[in-house]
Amino acid sequence: MQGPQARVAVVIPAFNEEETVGGVVAAARTLTPEVVVASDGSSDGTARAAREAGARVVELTENAGKGPALKAALEATDAEYVVMLDADLVGLTREHLERLLAPVVAGELDMAIGVFEGGSFASDWGNKLTPHLSGQRACRRDWLLGVPHLGEERWPEPPITHHLKTTGARWDYVELGQVRQVLKETKRGFWRGARARTKMYADLLTYRRRRKRGERGDS
Template identity: 85%
Template sequence: MSSPVPPSPPRVAVVIPAYNEEDTVATVVQVALDFTPEVVVASDGSADLTAEVARAAGARVVELPHNRGKGPALKAALEAATADYVVMLDADLVGLTREHLEQLLAPVLAGDLDMAIGVFEGGGSFASDWGNKLTPNLSGQRACRRDWLLSVPRLGEERWPEPPITDHLRETGARWGYVELGQVRQVLKETKRGFWKGARARTRMYADLLTYRRRKRRG
């Protein structure tokens, strides 16, 4: 009598939307490749070497010809991926390890959550930690099924995908929760672009986030 064939392990991809992140994207890609062989970076019309650096680090790279925003870049990466599950990461993370990705994905694979959302803890940056904790629904570190994320309405239309994802979680009755990512932080916009350019970019981001519901009502 033949032995039963063990089930295949779940296939997981890491998807990384990136815009002008040549200084940090390689490190994020390398950590992701230590976790899974399928890593997709979507360069959102980057004007620097983001695409080249990510490709040299071992990622599959999708290049958007123009800067359209994180939402379209995320959707492009998801469409290029093939795995059943995805871990979504920002390209400007510092302190990330394979263990963080395992922690983020574990409750989804176990069936306890439909989406796990990572929040920073003790990463060494007060602004990064507390900004993430005050608005955890805006975190770019998430794990879920790829088909669920692709089903989010307006995902590829909104510059920032987090508000439509949050709406879809609520509207579908999905189970979500937060996972602490110890010693991880993001490089602040003000650090990457200089104080005034970074502050303007942050202001534009929050203005866009705050007007999401108005755009949604208009259809």
């Protein structure tokens, strides 16, 4: 897939994902040696685990959010195409990455968005309810860097979705069979995980309202 005209990097924003980030990096490196992990102010061994797995690591000093971490990872490479991955995936293979990337490199899509299928009930269910919030994507790097407010929002998926719609970009969903995410409730304990999930969805679902308010200059 990667000829001289198709340089690809995998970019992985990560916050306290030392248990899984190494496996994600290892899978990514079956596609390309250029894997960049942005550790978003992690307080655990995320950066170490990513380096040991072969990634280049950018370390943010504070937990600024997935959006700033994603932008930092994008700025650490000049590859033509990027595959964006979450750091808490399980079951990822080269075949999944090639399936996600192929329609973009072929010029058929501006962005491919990965959705889970058959990984686990909880992971599949959440992903299918809100597929537009998936963190698994492939596109041209310059397109992604052109998304307004990408590095300002804690979660980058809403501004990416808005940019897809307003620019008339060609995009579609790609099934990623047998891939799942480790749920926040599993990683952090039920109540802490549930609070983190609630806050995440509150941020995600209020994006447009907050941006409109900001454009008007409302307090």
